[in-house]
Amino acid sequence: MISIIEAYKDDRGQSMSTDASAAILDELFAVIEGRKAADPESSYTAKLFAKGRKKIAQKVGEEGVECAIAAVSETPDDVVAESADLLYHLMVLWAEQGITPDRIYAELGKRVGVSGLAEKAARAKTGKPL
């Protein structure tokens, strides 16, 4: 059976931009984009956009740390909640930078089937990612 990750590549091995499993991320991203024009008094996302890139980047860092702390000292349910917080803030960061989720899916797709160890070894030789 073809895995969800393999499904990101078409029969020519090219990365595909999206599938149903990414729909929730795409939906959330569309909401986040829409909040660029919203009132910061009525939207947390709009408030983040108003505070700017440094604040958004700081929140991504905080949520990443909270996720890591949950992994070592809390429950898997806490990791799920912190992961959702992290993904949301990461998507706000993408939106602020003009990056669409398709670019992240494509990047992940390019890496499918490339061993992380092989990539690391090649990078050590050339100084560049594969």
Ligand SMILES: N=c1c2ncn([C@@H]3O[C@H](COP(=O)(O)OP(=O)(O)OP(=O)(O)O)[C@@H](O)[C@H]3O)c2ncn1[C@@H]1O[C@H](COP(=O)(O)O)[C@@H](O)[C@H]1O
């Ligand atoms: N997924 C999320 C989401 N995850 C987390 N958060 C908010 O992120 C914040 C993170 O918690 P913190 O305790 O770190 O927040 P805080 O201490 O108030 O943050 P700062 O003072 O540091 O800014 C909380 O206010 C959460 O409610 C989110 N806010 C919004 N969304 C999605 O974005 C949509 C639009 O939200 P609004 O822009 O608020 O309408 C929502 O319908 C959701 O789908």
